[in-house]
Amino acid sequence: MTKSVIKAAFLCLALTLAACASEQKEENQESIFEVKKPKATYGKIQKVDVGPTIDATMAKAGKETFEIKCGACHKYDERYVGPALGKVTERRTPEYVMNMILDTETMIENDDTVKCLVQEFMMRMPNQSVDEKDARAVLEHLRDYAEHHK
Secondary structure: OHHHHHHHHHHHHHHHHHHHHHHHHHHHOOOOOOOOOOOOOOOOOOOOOOOOOOOHHHHHHHHHHHHHHHOOOOOOOOOOOOOOOOOHHHHOOHHHHHHHHHOHHHHHHHOHHHHHHHHHHOOOOOOOOOOHHHHHHHHHHHHHHHHHOO
16 A cells, blocks of 8 residues: 555656656747747736846845845855756746745745746745845846856
8 A cells, every 4th residue: 555655656746847847848949830928927026127237236235135035045056945046037037036035925826937946946935024125136136146147
C-alpha cells in the first residue's frame, strides 16, 4: 500500500514539473498560427509607469529596502532560497514584480508562473509588509541593477 502511495505522489510531482517546464518552454516559442494574448495581471497593481531612464534616488532607496526585506532569500545572480533577481526586470513586467512584492498571496494563488516557482523552490514567498512606495523603489533598484550588470 505504501509503495503505491509513494509511486502516485511521485507521478503527480513529475507531471506537475513537466507541465511547468513545458509552460516555460512555450513562453519562449512563438507561432505564426496563434494569437498571443497578453498574460493576465493579478494583484492590486494593474499598471506601472516606468520612465526610460532610472531614477537614481528611488533606486538607492530601493537598494536599502531590498537589502533589509529581500536579501535574506534573494541574491542577484544566483539561486538562493528564492530565484535570482538581478535580471528579473528582463523576464517579468513591472506589474508582475510590484504585485509579487505587494500582493504575494494573490500572485501565488492565481499566477501560473508563480505556482511553478513555488514548486521549484519549495517555498512560498512571505508577505514582507512593504508599502507601494517602497515596492516601487525596489523595482527601480532592480531595473538599475539589470541595466548596470549586463
